[in-house]
Amino acid sequence: MNLSxxxxxxxxxxAAIACEDAAFDAALRExxxxxxxxxxxxxxxxxxxxxxxxxxxxxxxxxxIRRDIRCPRYELSEEEVLAxxxxxxxxxxxxxxxxxxxxxxxxFIRKITRLLKAIKAIDTGDDPPLGVTxxxxxxxxxxxxxxFDAGAHRYLLRIESSNPDLYRKIxxxxxxxxxxxxxxxDLKEIGYQTGTGAMIGMPFQTAEDMAxxxxxxxxxxxxxxxxxxxxxxxxxxxTLTGAPFPSAERRFALGxxxxxxxxxxxxxxxxxxxxxxxxxxxxxxxKGILSGANVIMPNITPEEQMVKYNLYDRKTxxxxxxxxxxxxxxxxxxxxxKHFRKKNFY
Ligand code: 5AD
Ligand code: SF4
Numbered sequence: 001m002n003l004s005x006x007x008x009x010x011x012x013x014x015a016a017i018a019c020e021d022a023a024f025d026a027a028l029r030e031x032x033x034x035x036x037x038x039x040x041x042x043x044x045x046x047x048x049x050x051x052x053x054x055x056x057x058x059x060x061x062x063x064x065i066r067r068d069i070r071c072p073r074y075e076l077s078e079e080e081v082l083a084x085x086x087x088x089x090x091x092x093x094x095x096x097x098x099x100x101x102x103x104x105x106x107x108f109i110r111k112i113t114r115l116l117k118a119i120k121a122i123d124t125g126d127d128p129p130l131g132v133t134x135x136x137x138x139x140x141x142x143x144x145x146x147x148f149d150a151g152a153h154r155y156l157l158r159i160e161s162s163n164p165d166l167y168r169k170i171x172x173x174x175x176x177x178x179x180x181x182x183x184x185x186d187l188k189e190i191g192y193q194t195g196t197g198a199m200i201g202m203p204f205q206t207a208e209d210m211a212x213x214x215x216x217x218x219x220x221x222x223x224x225x226x227x228x229x230x231x232x233x234x235x236x237x238x239t240l241t242g243a244p245f246p247s248a249e250r251r252f253a254l255g256x257x258x259x260x261x262x263x264x265x266x267x268x269x270x271x272x273x274x275x276x277x278x279x280x281x282x283x284x285x286x287k288g289i290l291s292g293a294n295v296i297m298p299n300i301t302p303e304e305q306m307v308k309y310n311l312y313d314r315k316t317x318x319x320x321x322x323x324x325x326x327x328x329x330x331x332x333x334x335x336x337x338k339h340f341r342k343k344n345f346y
Contacts, residue, residue: 032260032292045335048088056101102137201251203243228274263292
């Protein structure tokens with residue numbers, strides 16, 4: 001396939017995704033990088049990632065911290081989360097992300113509310129207060145409202161797959177695609193900058209499914225997207241079914257290609273270079289940036305607990321590496337998506 005033949009409709013996107021020509025991929029990534037620099041600029045925004053807990057009430061068939069897996073569980077104390085947020089402020093990251101397994105107990109919900117207030121009060125000198133993104137799964141609307149009022153302004157909730165049939169195949173029967181979609185619309189209506197995303201290169205997933213994921217991001221009008229390659233975890237039901245999925249090399253190439261295609265499809269959004277890329281290539285996130293991504297989430301979870309947040313095998317991950325020395329960083333700013341700012345007239 002030739003880059004000049006690429007069209008950004010379902011058929012064209014699916015053809016580009018299915019294409020295994022390395023020269024096409026390289027030309028596509030280069031074009032996406034140029035579009036990024038011209039549209040949102042060369043800066044990469046950092047979000048200090050704090051993985052608050054690997055306890056989860058859900059049982060997603062692909063996930064290494066699903067409810068039914070026996071693994072060491074942990075929950076960071078408020079002091080530990082605040083210490084990590086202070087590090088983010090000192091290093092002028094601009095924002096933090098609090099991510100964790102889904103929890104619905106009142107104690108956890110109140111803890112997040114208290115933490116949000118405390119993080120917003122951290123002294124950041126001449127910079128604005130830290131921006132806070134939450135990634136804590138599906139919650140009742142009132143909970144999303146409580147956290148928004150306490151200072152969270154962005155929320156990440158992946159759709160995981162925009163194809164309801166595929167969604168059903170990779171989740172147990174008590175999970176619901178419609179509920180997930182409802183949660184995404186609740187977040188948006190409340191006023192969050194609502195990010196979503198899907199896994200790339202899963203069993204049962206076709207090139208058309210991936211093209212539909214990209215079109216879903218566009219039609220949902222998401223200001224930010226975090227998507228990444230599927231990485232099998234040896235003890236999950238999805239792996240144990242033995243269902244085939246693309247090789248590591250192919251999943252990595254697909255991960256970069258999806259970033260590049262999305263940058264062309266919706267040029268002014270924030271696109272994260274996911275940690276899942278780094279598992280497949282030691283410079284995975286940097287390559288994501290060179291393919292059109294503009295957000296990186298350096299992990300600032302205390303190391304002892306970080307190793308337990310095993311969504312998939314992360315042994316190859318290097319802590320935070322020296323990546324910030326090799327990219328242009330937008331220090332001390334929230335780095336909101338240009339797309340969201342444009343829509344909301346500020
Ligand atoms: N491979 C890649 N990503 C995964 N996630 C969970 N399990 C895996 C896996 N095996 C992702 C999901 C979830 C996010 C927190 O981690 O997309 O939304
Ligand atoms: Fe829980 Fe998220 Fe893993 Fe699903 S993907 S089991 S909700 S941590």
